[in-house]
Amino acid sequence: MNEQAENINVFYKNTSVDLYTHNFYTHSHSHYEIYFFHEGDCKYLIDDHVIELERNDLIIMNGSSLHGPHPQRGVPYIRTVVEFSAEWIHPIIKQLNVPMLLDPFEKLTNFLYRGIDQKSLDQMITIFKTLHLKKVYLADLTASDLEKRLLEGQIANHLLELLFIIYEISNKEFIQIPMANNEKNNHVNRLIAWIDQNYQRNITLDEMAENLHLSKYYMSRIFKDTTGMTIMQYLMNRRLVRTKYLLEMYPNKSMLDIAMESGFESSSHFSRKFRNHFHVSPTEYRNLKLSK
Numbered sequence: 001m002n003e004q005a006e007n008i009n010v011f012y013k014n015t016s017v018d019l020y021t022h023n024f025y026t027h028s029h030s031h032y033e034i035y036f037f038h039e040g041d042c043k044y045l046i047d048d049h050v051i052e053l054e055r056n057d058l059i060i061m062n063g064s065s066l067h068g069p070h071p072q073r074g075v076p077y078i079r080t081v082v083e084f085s086a087e088w089i090h091p092i093i094k095q096l097n098v099p100m101l102l103d104p105f106e107k108l109t110n111f112l113y114r115g116i117d118q119k120s121l122d123q124m125i126t127i128f129k130t131l132h133l134k135k136v137y138l139a140d141l142t143a144s145d146l147e148k149r150l151l152e153g154q155i156a157n158h159l160l161e162l163l164f165i166i167y168e169i170s171n172k173e174f175i176q177i178p179m180a181n182n183e184k185n186n187h188v189n190r191l192i193a194w195i196d197q198n199y200q201r202n203i204t205l206d207e208m209a210e211n212l213h214l215s216k217y218y219m220s221r222i223f224k225d226t227t228g229m230t231i232m233q234y235l236m237n238r239r240l241v242r243t244k245y246l247l248e249m250y251p252n253k254s255m256l257d258i259a260m261e262s263g264f265e266s267s268s269h270f271s272r273k274f275r276n277h278f279h280v281s282p283t284e285y286r287n288l289k290l291s292k
Contacts, residue, residue: 007088008159011081012132013038018073030241031083032105033067034162035059036128038079041072046110056121058113060104060166067110080128084159087245092156093163101163104170109189113169120169127162131155187214188226192234199238200263205231239263240277243270247286255282 009031037044037057044051044059046067051057061067063083071077086102093101104111116124137143138151190212195203208231209216223231242262246253259270274282 007085008131008135008155009081009083010128010131010135011079012128013078013080016071016077017075030237031063031085032089032102033059033061033063034082034166035061036080036124040077040079041075042077042079043070044068045070051112054114056114056116058116058124058166058169060108060111060113060170062105062109080125082128082131082159082162085241087241089156089159092160096160101160101167104166108170109185111170113166116169120165123165124162127158127165131158131162134158184222185226187212187219188223191219191223191231195231195235195238199235199242200261202263202265203235235263236273236277240274243274243282244278244285247282248289251286251290258282 035044035058037053037055037059039055040053042053044053044067046059046061051059069077069079086105089102093099134151134155138148138155143151191208191214194208194212205216205220209219212219220231223229223234227234229237239262243258243264246258246261250258254267255271256267259265259267262270264270264273271282274280274285278285280288
């Protein structure tokens with residue numbers, strides 16, 4: 001089962017010349033993101049804040065905020081992006097007893113690091129390249145199961161190395177993105193944290209609003225403005241991410257148990273939403289993972 005192939009994505013030194021020349025390409029996702037700007041002429045948008053990127057800028061994002069680049073036409077835009085699943089990395093970090101490694105993503109939210117020392121830069125770039133190569137090797141269909149398991153372990157280990165470096169530089173010179181602490185963003189972050197703690201049961205917008213002491217209308221509006229999706233869309237995505245994890249990690253767990261543990265009202269409701277979102281049934285998805 002190739003879990004790392006699904007739970008970590010690496011795009012090393014991606015280069016574009018004419019990319020999104022008219023508007024910012026904004027998106028959001030459930031993965032944490034490490035974005036490194038190698039060179040080019042590019043502005044970067046996170047929510048309503050625009051950053052004029054400089055060479056070797058590093059941005060740490062929790063993924064839920066709308067974000068995206070706007071490169072200058074005709075100038076090579078070179079960046080490295082590493083996305084990884086919190087669902088996957090949390091148990092590894094917990095076992096090592098180093099929960100602070102995710103503080104830059106979970107407490108600082110969206111941060112721009114500028115002026116990173118050369119030693120840390122060299123270490124990070126080496127790890128970016130190594131992660132990229134390991135992912136390429138992992139995709140090789142001729143590799144044996146043992147080789148793939150070793151590669152998966154190496155990929156997780158290299159990501160941990162990267163997280164240790166980022167944690168260390170977070171205690172040094174950095175520039176905080178101003179929007180990270182504004183009132184609207186704080187409300188959205190509180191809402192996301194509340195959903196992440198309660199999504200496994202039946203919850204409503206009224207309950208969310210009451211617990212967070214916000215009006216339902218205001219809460220819904222700022223969430224959509226910030227993330228690009230409705231609260232209920234985020235809730236459904238959160239539940240579906242959980243079901244993917246359970247399908248992969250517990251091959252003998254029944255569909256009903258997975259549905260109930262992820263906050264769905266029934267196994268049929270779970271199956272319908274899963275197929276609509278991933279274009280395969282839960283059973284087909286599980287079988288596909290088990291066959292790898």
